[in-house]
Amino acid sequence: MAYRVLVTDDVDPEGLALLAAETELLVDEVPTLPKDELLRRIGDYDAIVGRSATKISAELLRAAKKLRVVGRAGVGVDNIALDVATELGVAIINAPAGNTVAVAELFFGTVIGLLRQLPAAALSMQNGVWDRSKLMGRELKGKTLGIVGLGRIGSEVAMRAHAFGMTVVAFDPYIADERFTALRVRRAASLDALIAESNILTMHVPLNDETRGMIGKRELGRLPARSIVVNMARGGIVDEAALLAALEADQLRGAVLDVFTAEPLVADSPLRTAPNLLLTPHLGANTVEAQRNVSRDVCLAVRDALLHNDLSKSINVAGGSGEWGDLQPAMLVARRAAAVARAVLADQGMRAVRRLALRIGPDLAHGAGPLLAAAAAGVLEGVIETDRLNLINARSLAEARGLELSVGESNELGHPRAIEIALAGGMQQLAVAGVAPEDSKPRLTRIGQFHVDVNPRQTLLILTNHDVPGVIGRVGTLLGERKVNIAEYHQARLAQGGDALAAISVDGAVSEETRKALLELPDVLTASVAHFGAE
Numbered sequence: 001m002a003y004r005v006l007v008t009d010d011v012d013p014e015g016l017a018l019l020a021a022e023t024e025l026l027v028d029e030v031p032t033l034p035k036d037e038l039l040r041r042i043g044d045y046d047a048i049v050g051r052s053a054t055k056i057s058a059e060l061l062r063a064a065k066k067l068r069v070v071g072r073a074g075v076g077v078d079n080i081a082l083d084v085a086t087e088l089g090v091a092i093i094n095a096p097a098g099n100t101v102a103v104a105e106l107f108f109g110t111v112i113g114l115l116r117q118l119p120a121a122a123l124s125m126q127n128g129v130w131d132r133s134k135l136m137g138r139e140l141k142g143k144t145l146g147i148v149g150l151g152r153i154g155s156e157v158a159m160r161a162h163a164f165g166m167t168v169v170a171f172d173p174y175i176a177d178e179r180f181t182a183l184r185v186r187r188a189a190s191l192d193a194l195i196a197e198s199n200i201l202t203m204h205v206p207l208n209d210e211t212r213g214m215i216g217k218r219e220l221g222r223l224p225a226r227s228i229v230v231n232m233a234r235g236g237i238v239d240e241a242a243l244l245a246a247l248e249a250d251q252l253r254g255a256v257l258d259v260f261t262a263e264p265l266v267a268d269s270p271l272r273t274a275p276n277l278l279l280t281p282h283l284g285a286n287t288v289e290a291q292r293n294v295s296r297d298v299c300l301a302v303r304d305a306l307l308h309n310d311l312s313k314s315i316n317v318a319g320g321s322g323e324w325g326d327l328q329p330a331m332l333v334a335r336r337a338a339a340v341a342r343a344v345l346a347d348q349g350m351r352a353v354r355r356l357a358l359r360i361g362p363d364l365a366h367g368a369g370p371l372l373a374a375a376a377a378g379v380l381e382g383v384i385e386t387d388r389l390n391l392i393n394a395r396s397l398a399e400a401r402g403l404e405l406s407v408g409e410s411n412e413l414g415h416p417r418a419i420e421i422a423l424a425g426g427m428q429q430l431a432v433a434g435v436a437p438e439d440s441k442p443r444l445t446r447i448g449q450f451h452v453d454v455n456p457r458q459t460l461l462i463l464t465n466h467d468v469p470g471v472i473g474r475v476g477t478l479l480g481e482r483k484v485n486i487a488e489y490h491q492a493r494l495a496q497g498g499d500a501l502a503a504i505s506v507d508g509a510v511s512e513e514t515r516k517a518l519l520e521l522p523d524v525l526t527a528s529v530a531h532f533g534a535e
């Protein structure tokens, strides 16, 4: 089956070639499309790859019935309706690291340009003028640089600032002290404290409800006299009207803006003629190297998501960034253990699951988010009507049905890569456990109190019976007569002559009629079937 990928917004050809090289991917490259045209065409596509110029709105996502992946060749995803994408199970993949250096270098280029009046100097030379006295500049050395947001770009700016002999201070409540120490950056106790000492204040945070309008009239008024403000992150983080007023009042030495509340900036914007304001048309990521990097990164991840269902680079799987190679078997165990627990409880009359508690061994602690999503998917599969149940939307779909989800690390599961799913509702509960060792196949190891050892392949039959001779033979004969092939048969009991449980892994499906026939056999007490969906 071929997947169709729509590419907009001038994405670098090196990444696109990686997509086009796959026979199962059909790539259509178009210029940035007007909203209505994109809306009309999007229904045909499994993936879209673009940059910030294409708005991936809620309306667009709801119209995109086949869409599985949105690839963003860059960092910012404020042009994408993330909540709706998550609800619909559409993976959002960006390229977070490829353009970091490009922005950091533009920061120094523009700030030095502003301090040394380079735009005015170049213009004067073009106009035949030679006037050095009007073009007196200032140095970076000895100035205090205040960085808001010590993430990828903020860090690269900090490292380079040391080379210029600057004092570097930053405000970022989400970054640990160790990182500040490693970068030799002093932590400001608050944004106000940072502002109070910054000769140059630069923003490197995402645009969100917390950061919109973060630097307004009040904050600009608290900067030391003759400071510089730089915004290369997103338009709206620095209030444009307040900045304009401060520049016109000669309150600041100057400012640099690379990003704007509305892009492209309208031709008659008052910002274009504001004094001491150096403007660039969103050039932060516009280097050959950065565009090549982000295009390659995002196209590889989009390819893997479409062709190999690898969602590890998707930013809307909770806690899911990073490598998932070692997590895949554990996710399979989590999903299948949850499906088994749900099937067994449903046959005991408990259909409305209220709580899902996941416990994981210490070696899986890094995968808590994706493993919880996998478990939620296991509880929901076959129960809810959706053709897009996946690791992206499973948690929100489960929570929307009133299911409480929790995850915790435990050393008491008997294996560092063990997984236990406990489902509860009403008075009933059941725990199903398994392991995903690094060197052997994933197994289910416990169903309720019964110790089993079975590889959860296509379908698992779970029978309880009296522990008397002859049951295994009768079950085997019945399944054989109905052409159900047994892959593994694991019988467990708590005590001789008591109740026993059989975990029977079979190829293909087991019909409801076969399940009922099993229940008719002497000494069989319950029969549950867990059909596992696609991995």
Ligand SMILES: NC(=O)c1ccc[n+]([C@@H]2O[C@H](COP(=O)([O-])OP(=O)(O)OC[C@H]3O[C@@H](n4cnc5c(N)ncnc54)[C@H](O)[C@@H]3O)[C@@H](O)[C@H]2O)c1
Binding pocket: 075, 076, 077, 096, 099, 100, 103, 148, 149, 150, 151, 152, 153, 154, 171, 172, 173, 174, 175, 204, 205, 206, 207, 210, 211, 232, 233, 234, 258, 259, 282, 283, 284, 285, 286
């Ligand atoms: N101009 C351009 O072309 C261009 C290019 C790349 C990135 N960007 C923008 O730059 C910004 C930063 O990119 P990045 O790759 O460094 O992101 P990042 O996620 O690595 O870093 C962002 C940092 O902001 C911090 N942060 C979040 N909220 C905060 C708050 N309220 N106060 C203080 N700190 C806060 C986070 O803890 C994080 O460390 C993004 O908005 C991105 O879209 C612009």
Ligand SMILES: O=C(O)[C@H](O)COP(=O)(O)O
Binding pocket: 051, 052, 053, 073, 074, 075, 076, 077, 099, 282, 284, 285, 286
């Ligand atoms: O968020 C980003 O990566 C930058 O703002 C670059 O955006 P662009 O890809 O539209 O140039």
